[in-house]
Amino acid sequence: METIKNYIDGAYVTPQSNEWLDNFNPSNGEVYSKIANSNSTDVENAYTAAHAAFPSWSNTTINERSKILLRIADLIEQNLDKLAEAESKDNGKPLNLAKAIDIPRASSNFRFFGNAITQFASEAHESVGLNTMNYTLRQPIGVVGCISPWNLPLYLFTWKVAPAIAAGNCVVAKPSEVTPMTAYLLGEILTEAGLPKGVLNIVHGTGPKTGQAIIEHPNIKAISFTGGTATGAHIARTAAPMFKKLSLELGGKNPNLIFADCDYDKMLSVTVKSSFANQGQICLCGSRIYVETSIFEQFKNDFVAKVSVLKIGNPADAETNIGALVSQPHLEKVENYIKIAQEEGGTILCGGKRVKVKGLENGYYLQPTVIEIKDNKCRVNQEEIFGPVVTIMSFKTEDEALAMANDVKYGLSSTIWTNNLNRTMRLSKELQAGIVWVNTWLNRDLRTPFGGIKESGVGREGGFEALKFFTEAKNVCISYSD
Numbered sequence: 116m117e118t119i120k121n122y123i124d125g126a127y128v129t130p131q132s133n134e135w136l137d138n139f140n141p142s143n144g145e146v147y148s149k150i151a152n153s154n155s156t157d158v159e160n161a162y163t164a165a166h167a168a169f170p171s172w173s174n175t176t177i178n179e180r181s182k183i184l185l186r187i188a189d190l191i192e193q194n195l196d197k198l199a200e201a202e203s204k205d206n207g208k209p210l211n212l213a214k215a216i217d218i219p220r221a222s223s224n225f226r227f228f229g230n231a232i233t234q235f236a237s238e239a240h241e242s243v244g245l246n247t248m249n250y251t252l253r254q255p256i257g258v259v260g261c262i263s264p265w266n267l268p269l270y271l272f273t274w275k276v277a278p279a280i281a282a283g284n285c286v287v288a289k290p291s292e293v294t295p296m297t298a299y300l301l302g303e304i305l306t307e308a309g310l311p312k313g314v315l316n317i318v319h320g321t322g323p324k325t326g327q328a329i330i331e332h333p334n335i336k337a338i339s340f341t342g343g344t345a346t347g348a349h350i351a352r353t354a355a356p357m358f359k360k361l362s363l364e365l366g367g368k369n370p371n372l373i374f375a376d377c378d379y380d381k382m383l384s385v386t387v388k389s390s391f392a393n394q395g396q397i398c399l400c401g402s403r404i405y406v407e408t409s410i411f412e413q414f415k416n417d418f419v420a421k422v423s424v425l426k427i428g429n430p431a432d433a434e435t436n437i438g439a440l441v442s443q444p445h446l447e448k449v450e451n452y453i454k455i456a457q458e459e460g461g462t463i464l465c466g467g468k469r470v471k472v473k474g475l476e477n478g479y480y481l482q483p484t485v486i487e488i489k490d491n492k493c494r495v496n497q498e499e500i501f502g503p504v505v506t507i508m509s510f511k512t513e514d515e516a517l518a519m520a521n522d523v524k525y526g527l528s529s530t531i532w533t534n535n536l537n538r539t540m541r542l543s544k545e546l547q548a549g550i551v552w553v554n555t556w557l558n559r560d561l562r563t564p565f566g567g568i569k570e571s572g573v574g575r576e577g578g579f580e581a582l583k584f585f586t587e588a589k590n591v592c593i594s595y596s597d
């Protein structure tokens with residue numbers, strides 16, 4: 116059985132303890148590989164390699180760093196099929212999605228930051244009349260930690276490590292133990308692209324053991340994390356008193372506000388995607404759908420009709436729309452929310468049941484589920500489910516829609532469907548979210564700031580925001596005489 120080893124100092128190595136975890140294939144529930152369960156010694160080895168690589172990497176010219184990142188991007192593209200198959204098998208997502216979105220985006224992350232670093236600049240401030248000039252140095256931090264989740268494995272892993280190394284840092288990175296395969300395969304690509312050893316070290320293992328060793332390491336000076344809000348809070352409690360820089364991209368419970376004056380057909384097909392893409396396991400999925408009363412019944416019927424014909428099945432089949440959920444515990448968590456919804460008086464309009472896929476009877480399949488609710492405050496409408504489950508509810512006025520949209524602890528993204536420009540401008544200002552989509556969803560330009568407010572996180576990723584996070588600003592103030 117394949118073993119997923121750590122990639123430290125440019126080579127694959129077994130964990131010091133020789134302990135291994137089972138890695139499951141969600142499509143059939145079988146263990147298909149073993150993952151290194153790394154401990155603090157492995158993390159220390161990764162740190163030592165990163166620390167040793169830092170003086171040289173941080174002084175490597177921007178052009179040379181850029182070239183290496185662009186080579187990594189090319190190699191990811193050249194290995195598209197292999198990586199997409201690995202991602203789909205490891206995560207349960209449809210292969211067509213991994214091929215169209217996950218792996219191309221991983222390549223784009225390296226390409227984007229390989230180019231962005233050549234355009235990154237810092238400021239100068241002349242104190243006019245005082246014979247003083249200030250300029251800002253933006254220097255790499257040193258060794259930084261990147262911890263990523265299981266929903267978009269290589270996509271989010273590379274979204275962190277690419278800006279970190281582009282800015283001249285060396286990295287100790289940990290992918291999710293639930294989906295380690297593509298980060299493991301990335302090691303070969305890093306070597307082939309000529310990334311100097313020690314610049315990017317990948318350690319595998321559980322959050323409480325491997326992840327914990329990273330966040331509490333005294334010399335890992337910044338942590339970039341994407342994952343659940345509870346884990347983010349734990350990381351902040353551990354790392355903030357050590358004065359580490361933190362970027363936390365956490366959960367969401369994102370509202371869709373659908374007004375009667377929207378482009379109805381576009382709204383309907385995009386809302387199916389924003390609800391159920393990747394089995395609803397994207398922090399940006401629009402899991403709360405609010406519809407203006409005058410079109411509520413029509414929307415309900417049309418939406419349920421479209422959702423009911425989505426094809427649930429083997430992730431490897433080309434026609435599959437909905438693959439397997441990522442794990443048995445996650446499937447149980449999502450199912451439990453469907454039970455809670457019923458106890459709370461919600462009406463299941465479609466879905467709600469496990470699916471047995473022929474030949475893959477032990478896979479983690481669940482029907483896409485639409486629940487009509489009456490109370491904005493019910494748990495199923497307030498807590499992050501992170502699965503193929505959405506709630507729907509009607510509203511009468513814009514003010515009512517806005518109040519319900521903002522009445523959650525999260526603030527990641529919101530979607531507005533309307534052709535009324537003034538309403539768009541009003542709502543965009545008032546919605547409590549880091550990202551507002553208008554008549555679109557998950558329409559990404561990698562230069563834009565990405566992140567949430569409230570319990571959806573702290574800090575912004577993307578574009579120069581990420582390069583700023585991964586550098587320290589130092590002001591140099593020079594006094595001169597005429």
Ligand SMILES: NC(=O)C1=CN([C@@H]2O[C@H](COP(=O)(O)OP(=O)(O)OC[C@H]3O[C@@H](n4cnc5c(N)ncnc54)[C@H](O)[C@@H]3O)[C@@H](O)[C@H]2O)C=CC1
Nearest residue numbers: 263264290291321322323326327342343346365366398501
């Ligand atoms: N992108 C997102 O917004 C995501 C949200 N979630 C939410 O979180 C819930 C729980 O899912 P999990 O897989 O348990 O997510 P998680 O937040 O525990 O895992 C994300 C990453 O954090 C690591 N981690 C966990 N504990 C850690 C610790 N003490 N120190 C350092 N790293 C640690 C994990 O190993 C993984 O690499 C999901 O049901 C979902 O609601 C989960 C994954 C992604």
Ligand SMILES: O=C(O)/C=C/C=C(\O)C(=O)O
Nearest residue numbers: 266341364397398399559
């Ligand atoms: O950067 C993106 O396009 C998407 C990011 C998605 C997440 O951070 C997530 O699902 O956790």
